[in-house]
Amino acid sequence: xxxxxxxxxxxxxxxxxxxxxxxxxxxxxxxxxxxxxxxxxxxxxxxxxxxxxxxxxxxxxxxxxxxxxxxxxxxxxxxxxxxxxxxxxxxxxxxxxxxxxxxxxxxxxxxxxxxxxxxxxxxxxxxxxxxxxxxxxxxxxxxxxxxxxxxxxxxxxxxxxxxxxxxxxxxxxxxxxxxxxxxxxxxxxxxxxxxxxxxxxxxxxxxxxxxxxxxxxxxxxxxxxxxxxxxxxxxxxxxxxxxxxxxxxxxxxxxxxxxxxxxxxxxxxxxxxxxxxxxxxxxxxxxxxxxxxxxxxxxxxxxxxxxxxxxxxxxxxxxxxxxxxxxxxxxxxxxxxxxxxxxxxxxxxxxxxxxxxxxxxxxxxxxxxxxxxxxxxxxxxxxxxxxxxxxxxxxxxxxxxxxxxxxxxxxxxxxxxxxxxxxxxxxxxxxxxxxxxxxxxxxxxxxxxxxxxxxxxxxxxxxxxxxxxxxxxxxxxxxxxxxxxxxxxxxxxxxxxxxxxxxxxxxxxxxxxxxxxxxxxxxxxxxxxxxxxxxxxxxxxxxxxxxxxxxxxxxxxxxxxxxxxxxxxxxxxxxxxxxxxxxxxxxxxxxxxxxxxxxxxxxxxxxxxxxxxxxxxxxxxxxxxxxxxxxxxxxxxxxxxxxxxxxxxxxxxxxxxxxxxxxxxxxxxxxxxxxxxxxxxxxxxxxxxxxxx
Numbered sequence: 001x002x003x004x005x006x007x008x009x010x011x012x013x014x015x016x017x018x019x020x021x022x023x024x025x026x027x028x029x030x031x032x033x034x035x036x037x038x039x040x041x042x043x044x045x046x047x048x049x050x051x052x053x054x055x056x057x058x059x060x061x062x063x064x065x066x067x068x069x070x071x072x073x074x075x076x077x078x079x080x081x082x083x084x085x086x087x088x089x090x091x092x093x094x095x096x097x098x099x100x101x102x103x104x105x106x107x108x109x110x111x112x113x114x115x116x117x118x119x120x121x122x123x124x125x126x127x128x129x130x131x132x133x134x135x136x137x138x139x140x141x142x143x144x145x146x147x148x149x150x151x152x153x154x155x156x157x158x159x160x161x162x163x164x165x166x167x168x169x170x171x172x173x174x175x176x177x178x179x180x181x182x183x184x185x186x187x188x189x190x191x192x193x194x195x196x197x198x199x200x201x202x203x204x205x206x207x208x209x210x211x212x213x214x215x216x217x218x219x220x221x222x223x224x225x226x227x228x229x230x231x232x233x234x235x236x237x238x239x240x241x242x243x244x245x246x247x248x249x250x251x252x253x254x255x256x257x258x259x260x261x262x263x264x265x266x267x268x269x270x271x272x273x274x275x276x277x278x279x280x281x282x283x284x285x286x287x288x289x290x291x292x293x294x295x296x297x298x299x300x301x302x303x304x305x306x307x308x309x310x311x312x313x314x315x316x317x318x319x320x321x322x323x324x325x326x327x328x329x330x331x332x333x334x335x336x337x338x339x340x341x342x343x344x345x346x347x348x349x350x351x352x353x354x355x356x357x358x359x360x361x362x363x364x365x366x367x368x369x370x371x372x373x374x375x376x377x378x379x380x381x382x383x384x385x386x387x388x389x390x391x392x393x394x395x396x397x398x399x400x401x402x403x404x405x406x407x408x409x410x411x412x413x414x415x416x417x418x419x420x421x422x423x424x425x426x427x428x429x430x431x432x433x434x435x436x437x438x439x440x441x442x443x444x445x446x447x448x449x450x451x452x453x454x455x456x457x458x459x460x461x462x463x464x465x466x467x468x469x470x471x472x473x474x475x476x477x478x479x480x481x482x483x484x485x486x487x488x489x490x491x492x493x494x495x496x497x498x499x500x501x502x503x504x505x506x507x508x509x510x511x512x513x514x515x516x517x518x519x520x521x522x523x524x525x526x527x528x529x530x531x532x533x534x535x536x537x538x539x540x541x542x543x544x545x546x547x548x549x550x551x552x553x554x555x556x557x558x559x560x561x562x563x564x565x566x567x568x569x570x571x572x573x574x575x576x577x578x579x580x581x582x583x584x585x586x587x588x589x590x591x592x593x594x595x596x597x598x599x600x601x602x603x604x605x606x607x608x609x610x611x612x613x614x615x616x617x618x619x620x621x622x623x624x625x626x627x628x629x630x631x632x633x634x635x636x637x638x639x640x641x642x643x644x645x646x647x648x649x650x651x652x653x654x655x656x657x658x659x660x661x662x663x664x665x666x667x668x669x670x671x672x673x674x675x676x677x678x679x680x681x682x683x684x685x686x687x688x689x690x691x692x693x
Contacts, residue, residue, distance in 0.1 A: 024150070029137075031054055031056050032055040033147060034053040035051075035053075041153060042153050043155070051114050053111070054135065063105065066214055072648075084118060086129075093210075126152050127155070129151050130148070130149070131149050133146065190238065193237065202232045204255040206225065206254070206256070208252075209251070215243055215655065217236040221236070247265055248261075296458045303463035303464075338467050342464035345464040348460075379569045381505055382524075390532045390536075392491055502525070506525070520568035521568055524568070527564065528558050535551065583638070591667075600668055600669055602637050603638045605658070607661050640652065662678055666688055
C-alpha cells in the first residue's frame, strides 16, 4: 500500500501523463474527433468559434442533444484558464436514424459542433483550449468514445484571419444550423396523448419536428401532416408517461428548410396518471401530474414518512433521549429545542439542495443520495458514528463539542445540540426515498433553483414536524418518564444502533472498494477508536504538558485513521458484481432490445447505501411467490446499480421523473413502463403484475 506521499506522487505523474496525451484529435474504432479553430489568432475580449469535428465510419452515427429513443448526446467539458469561458454546443440540424420501431436523432459521416470561445480581456499571450469530449458511436451495437483534446491559439498581432483549411467546414456547419430568424408563425397545443403544431399560412408539404428535450413526443411514432385551412398541421404522439407541457422547443423542418422554434403550449394538459389503486396510488404519482402545490404536499408527506425509514431509525433514539432530558423543562424551553432541531434539519436540506442545483448546472449527472456514492463521505460517516457510539458508551466525554453533534452527551443540553441532532438526522436520512418523495424530488430538480429550494424546505418541515408537535405539547411531554439513573443505561444501550450503522457503512464501503478497502476502513476505525480511548483514559484529569501530550497522541491516532480510510476511498474502482440469482445488470441497449421483442422487464433502480432498497429486496422482490410469478409471466429482472455514480442510470431515473432510489419500473409486453411504489410488499408487486398482464 502506498503511503500518502507516494500516492500523491503517482497521482501527479498520472496527471502529467494525462496532460501530455492531450492532442488536437483522438480516435476510437469508428470515430475520429478533432478540435479546430476557425481563426488563426484572437484578440483579447473578442469572441471566436472553435469546432469539434466528428468523422464517422460508414454506417456509424453519433447523437444530437436529444438522442431520441436511444443514445447519448456528445459532451464537451472545457478547461480554460485566465477567466476565459466557453459557450454551449451549437448543434446543427439533426437527421433521423431509424431502427424500427425506434427513432434516434443524430449525425452520420461528418459533423462540426461549434462552440463560442470568449477569451478574457486581460490575456497577454496565447490561449490554450483544452476539453474532455465524450460521445456514443452506434450502428447495430454502441460503443462509448472519449478523449482529451487541446489546441493553442496565438494572440493576434494583426486582425485575425480564417484558417483556410477548415473554413469550408465552418461554412457548412453554419448552413446546417436551424434558422431562428425568419421562422414561420407556429402555435402549439397539447392533450394527454398528442402535441399539435400549426404553421400559419405555410404551403409546405413535408414537415418533421425534432424536440429539443426527451419525453415531449414519441420519437418512433409517425408524425402526421395535414392541412387546416391555410395552415399546415403537424400531429405528434406523446409518451404515455410524458410530463405536462408549458412550452416546446426544437427544430422544425418544412420542405427541407430547418427552423429553430421555442413557443408556449396552449392549455397544456398532463398525461393522466395510471390507475395503480391496488398498489398504493399515492406512491406512484409521477412528475407528469406534479405541479408545485402538489410537489410541496408530497414533499411534506415524504419527509414525515422519512422518519420511519430504516436508514433513519438509528437516529430516532438520539431524539428520544433529548425529549426525555427536556421532559421536565418548561414548555417554552422544549419548543425552542424543537425549533432548533427543525433549523438543523432545514439547514442540511438547504445545503443538499444547493449542492444538487450547482452540480447539475455544471453538467454533472447526479441525483438524491449522491453523497453516499462517494467512498470519501462513507469513511467520514463511519468514523463519525463510531465516535458517537464510543461517546454513548462513556469511553470519553467532551461536553459541548462532538456530543453536540448527536445531542447525546450527558452534559449536552444547549440549543446547538438540538440543531446538530437535526443535521445528523438529515445526513443519515438523505440516502432514503420515502413514499411521495420520488415525484416531488423529480419535479424539484427539473425546476428553477427557487422551486427546488422550496420543495426541499417542505421536505425538511415534514421530517421535523413530529418533533415540533411533541415539543409544543405539554400533555405529551408530561407522559415522558422522569429523568433518573435509568438514563445512563438507556444512553449506553443507544450506542448499539450507532454501531449497527457503522457495520452497514463498512459493508457499503466494501461493496465500493472490495475486501481490501473494507479491511482498510476497519483498520481506520480501529485507529480512530484507539485515539478516542486514549483521550478518555485521562483527557479530562490531566493538566499542563501531560494533557497536551495525551491530546497530541490521541489526535495522531485519529488523524492516521482518517488518512488510512481516505487513502482506501480514493482507490475505489466500482461496486462488486453481486446481482443475486435471476438478475442481470442494467443496460440501455439490452432494455430496448427486450422492449422491441415484447418481453416484460422489471428494472430495479437500487444502491447498496439505500436501506429501503435492501428491505424491499428481502420482504417483497425475493419472496418465493413473487419470484414464481415473475417466472410465470416471463419477466426479465434487471438491476440498475447506482451505488457509485453512473450517469446512464441517473438519466434513466430522470426519464421516469425520479432523482433517487428506490425506483421500480415494470415494463409490460407493450413496452410501457409502470412505476411501483417506493416501499414494496409482496401484495403490491403481485397486484402490479395482475394489472400489467
